Amino acid sequence: MGRKLQSRRALRPVDLARAHGLSTQAVRNYEDAGILPAAARSPHGYRAYTPLHASALRAFLALLPGHGHATATAIMRAVNEGAAEEAFRLVDESHAQLRDDRRTLWAVEAALRDLEPVPEPEEGGTFIGPLAQRLGIRPATLRKWEAAGLVSPRRDPVTGYRVYDAAAVRDARLAHQLRRGGYLLEQIAPLLARVRAAGGLAPLEAALTEWHARLSARGRALLAGAAALDAYLRERG
CATH class of the missing domain: 1.10.1660.10 (Multidrug-efflux Transporter Regulator; Chain: A; Domain 2)
Incomplete structure (x- = not known):
């Protein structure tokens, strides 16, 4: 009582x-x-x-x-x-946001796992034609990815040609891999933003374990x- x-x-x-x-x-x-x-x-x-x-x-x-x-x-x-x-x-x-974040992580992991070696660009960068040929795509595709914010080549100050440095080549390779995996351009953009925020592929790979832990903690x-x-x-x- x-x-x-x-x-x-x-x-x-x-x-x-x-x-x-x-x-x-x-x-x-x-x-x-x-x-x-x-x-x-x-x-x-x-x-x-x-x-x-x-x-x-x-x-x-x-x-x-x-x-x-x-x-x-x-x-x-x-x-x-x-x-x-x-x-x-x-x-x-x-819960749906957590599911989407897990799918983002899985997509990044799959892209990194399946990424095929591509020769590094020559010092100073490479142009759109040679890069498109290496990836087996058309130059128009690279221009479309640029318009969508997936790759950001610089412009040669004299010729105005697009020049892809190591970071731009990396982004193009990841975009290519993710497109082959069925991801839409608007889905790929945030993934590449994570790569850039991490400072490249190597730091991103090191951060994957922590990323998994954060998602598990949220779950x-x-x-x-x-x-x-x-x-x-x-x-x-």
Whole structure:
């Protein structure tokens, strides 16, 4: 009996804050943002939280690592407004994004694995004709890839001809491999952006393990968030 009465007692903002290592202002802000359901107020205006609010806070904090602040907030708002279907849609979107990110990683790995050796360009770079011949494609294809942002050759200041340095040749080779794998130009562009951000193929290969780990951590975080959200939904009834 005493335990039941204790579970029903009102909780102060400081009680929720201490239990989760937050400030009392953060708890109030979460309520104002709709992350927590509205709390009852005492005659003097003090907030009175309940175990349901504690469950909502646990759900939000569990959702954060996998969904990010904006989506986690939107999920909790939807639940508290009685729009569970919208919350489920947002959860699905995060899972779909993780799936797409995994496919991106797999595509990069496959492209690197299947990349055939191509002679390095001569010092100063190579021109569009020789590069197209090496790759077995038409020069027009390279120009199309350039327009799509996949390759960025420089222009010879005298002749105006396109000159492909080592980085541009690398991007053309990867684009060729990914196109052979069925990827669209708009899908290839972000993959090549990752290669450039990593500083080339060798650093990218070294980063693949870390990339896998980050995706796995997000997957686990999404599962933990789903469990906490389900517990909160059950308590709401």
